[in-house]
Amino acid sequence: MQADDLYQVIEIERQSYPYPWTQVIFGDCLQAGYSCWVCGRLGVIEAYGIVSVALGESHLLNICVRPESRQQGIGRKLLRHLVSIARRHNAEVMFLEVRPSNTTARALYEDEGFNELGSRRDYYPAGNGREDAIILARVI
Numbered sequence: 071m072q073a074d075d076l077y078q079v080i081e082i083e084r085q086s087y088p089y090p091w092t093q094v095i096f097g098d099c100l101q102a103g104y105s106c107w108v109c110g111r112l113g114v115i116e117a118y119g120i121v122s123v124a125l126g127e128s129h130l131l132n133i134c135v136r137p138e139s140r141q142q143g144i145g146r147k148l149l150r151h152l153v154s155i156a157r158r159h160n161a162e163v164m165f166l167e168v169r170p171s172n173t174t175a176r177a178l179y180e181d182e183g184f185n186e187l188g189s190r191r192d193y194y195p196a197g198n199g200r201e202d203a204i205i206l207a208r209v210i
Contacts, residue, residue, distance in 0.1 A: 071106035071118060078115040079108065082136045089195045091132060099131065105155050109148050117144045121152045128156035130166035149182055157210045164210050167203035169194055176204070184208040
């Protein structure tokens with residue numbers, strides 16, 4: 071992912087989430103040197119993902135697939151790529167948070183070997199206040 075990709079990334083983010091990340095957040099991730107990736111074809115970004123790696127741990131911060139490109143295995147392929155990047159940077163474990171209501175993502179993570187560790191109360195903004203996050207982890 072590069073700064074030039076942010077227009078498309080933010081477009082996908084806005085189409086996908088009621089409380090999307092802002093351009094500033096994505097820019098901060100690039101500036102901080104997080105491992106930021108896009109997956110696309112013919113100049114169209116189909117998916118993106120961001121992972122941070124430090125001190126033997128990695129954290130999947132964001133992963134998203136363009137709505138019209140879902141159910142084609144792109145998210146799974148990108149998740150596996152991000153896990154391999156973390157492994158190459160000597161991470162031993164990957165953590166992530168996911169909304170309990172995001173059953174599609176939860177099924178993917180479970181299928182890819184992530185296990186529930188606990189929850190974070192009121193982690194996400196929601197229409198009726200806040201929604202908890204489920205914390206997942208996987209040894210890599």
